[in-house]
Amino acid sequence: KKDLDNWRKIWRLPSDKLELVFMVYCFMHFIVLSFCLFVFCQVFNDPIHGSIELHPLLIKIIDTPQFQRLRFIKQLGGVYFVYPGASHNRFEHSIGVGYLAGKLAEALRSRQPELKIDDRDVLCVQIAGLCHDLGHGPFSHLYDGMFLPKCLMTLSLFCGMVLHIFSMQCKFIDNNIRVNKTGPDSLCVVIPAVPYKGRPKENSFLYEIVSNKKNGVDVDKFDYLARDSSYLGIKNNFDFRRFLQFARVCEVDGRKTICTRDKEEDHMYHLFYTRHHLHKRACQHRVSHIIQEMIAEAFLKADGHIQIEGSGGRMFTLSTANEDMEAYTKLTDNVFEEILKSSCSELKKAREILQNIISRKSYKFVDERKPKDPIEDWKVSLCSCEENNLKPEDFEILVIEMDYGMDDKDPIQHVHFYSKSDKAAVLLYRDPGFAQRIDDKSVEAAKKHFKQWILLLHLYDFDPFLMPN
Numbered sequence: 021k022k023d024l025d026n027w028r029k030i031w032r033l034p035s036d037k038l039e040l041v042f043m044v045y046c047f048m049h050f051i052v053l054s055f056c057l058f059v060f061c062q063v064f065n066d067p068i069h070g071s072i073e074l075h076p077l078l079i080k081i082i083d084t085p086q087f088q089r090l091r092f093i094k095q096l097g098g099v100y101f102v103y104p105g106a107s108h109n110r111f112e113h114s115i116g117v118g119y120l121a122g123k124l125a126e127a128l129r130s131r132q133p134e135l136k137i138d139d140r141d142v143l144c145v146q147i148a149g150l151c152h153d154l155g156h157g158p159f160s161h162l163y164d165g166m167f168l169p170k171c172l173m174t175l176s177l178f179c180g181m182v183l184h185i186f187s188m189q190c191k192f193i194d195n196n197i198r199v200n201k202t203g204p205d206s207l208c209v210v211i212p213a214v215p216y217k218g219r220p221k222e223n224s225f226l227y228e229i230v231s232n233k234k235n236g237v238d239v240d241k242f243d244y245l246a247r248d249s250s251y252l253g254i255k256n257n258f259d260f261r262r263f264l265q266f267a268r269v270c271e272v273d274g275r276k277t278i279c280t281r282d283k284e285e286d287h288m289y290h291l292f293y294t295r296h297h298l299h300k301r302a303c304q305h306r307v308s309h310i311i312q313e314m315i316a317e318a319f320l321k322a323d324g325h326i327q328i329e330g331s332g333g334r335m336f337t338l339s340t341a342n343e344d345m346e347a348y349t350k351l352t353d354n355v356f357e358e359i360l361k362s363s364c365s366e367l368k369k370a371r372e373i374l375q376n377i378i379s380r381k382s383y384k385f386v387d388e389r390k391p392k393d394p395i396e397d398w399k400v401s402l403c404s405c406e407e408n409n410l411k412p413e414d415f416e417i418l419v420i421e422m423d424y425g426m427d428d429k430d431p432i433q434h435v436h437f438y439s440k441s442d443k444a445a446v447l448l449y450r451d452p453g454f455a456q457r458i459d460d461k462s463v464e465a466a467k468k469h470f471k472q473w474i475l476l477l478h479l480y481d482f483d484p485f486l487m488p489n
């Protein structure tokens with residue numbers, strides 16, 4: 021209104037012409053915005069999603085050294101040494117997730133205007149998609165899972181990197197997503213790992229788009245299943261485009277959550293099965309696993325002999341680079357080559373391990389077992405026969421856990437479905453059958469009758485004497 025009054029004064033228009041001023045103002049705003057988007061938006065050609073057009077703010081984030089670093093981190097780590105096609109990086113995956121996050125938010129917005137998803141919400145989930153993997157170290161899960169002790173490293177590194185970018189770009193980001201507050205709180209919707217902070221409860225479904233903690237159905241998975249299977253040459257039976265078509269926000273236990281159509285139940289099984297299949301065939305492939313162990317071993321041997329410059333000229337090692345975001349920005353898969361090409365005598369042992377990897381002299385697989393109880397000291401038990409002078413350090417025990425993403429639980433039990441006739445979400449709903457008379461009234465009557473019949477069957481199960489002869 022203040023702007024309008026100023027405009028009116030500048031143009032010396034009477035106050036009754038305020039409506040005209042408002043229309044001119046909106047029109048010019050639209051023209052300027054379209055022009056900016058046209059000039060500054062950038063189009064990427066992605067092998068999975070085709071042409072991707074991104075908002076200038078997202079381009080600004082992509083152009084930071086922290087995001088560019090993802091170009092040099094293999095999406096599937098050491099799997100590349102087994103599957104030659106698995107050469108893709110976190111960079112293209114992150115762009116894909118940012119794009120899909122926007123697509124899902126837009127699909128929900130156009131289908132359900134009552135959700136009041138605004139431009140800022142769409143932009144924020146896109147930022148979340150772009151940034152979700154910023155914390156990964158060299159060879160993705162190898163650095164934070166095998167090299168550093170298993171802990172919440174990825175989360176803390178992710179938060180560190182995000183805040184590092186935003187501290188440099190804060191003004192630009194704030195101007196673009198129009199937040200009044202500055203600092204991490206105003207942007208915490210972009211941090212999917214931080215539970216439901218920064219948005220009201222009625223918008224909590226926005227957090228499920230990039231990283232769904234309830235059931236794992238999120239755009240991160242959609243992108244990596246499509247991308248990884250394409251690069252590995254393994255079939256993917258899940259079609260994320262179908263999910264986008266049927267996604268809908270419904271209220272479940274007082275909280276708005278993203279659901280899909282009941283008829284999509286089988287399709288959702290494909291999502292979890294494809295993830296399990298890729299995990300088994302690529303990530304947990306015995307040679308991939310052994311090679312990742314060898315790389316982690318080489319990194320441990322090289323630790324302390326590789327210096328990385330951080331903020332204020334302070335020097336860090338491989339294992340301490342995560343304490344300084346400037347040093348961490350320089351830490352990528354590049355370390356592998358640095359060790360391999362070095363002539364430094366302290367790196368000799370690490371170099372030999374990596375040379376063995378590239379000349380395919382990996383450690384040999386002995387056997388695998390599913391033990392009922394964990395064996396306390398495997399390595400000692402294995403060499404107790406004293407044959408060939410085997411020592412405990414000659415063995416490496418790899419523990420592999422296979423599941424469908426939720427330990428021993430069935431993830432589908434945590435996905436909510438809605439039916440076509442009433443949009444209230446139901447859990448694990450199966451379409452009961454088909455009616456031959458297809459007029460609306462007959463179909464409704466058949467459905468009602470079917471539900472009553474099911475109820476009666478349950479009753480007879482409970483008390484068989486009620487069953488009519």
Ligand SMILES: [Zn+2]
Nearest residue numbers: 113152153240
């Ligand atoms: Zn990811």
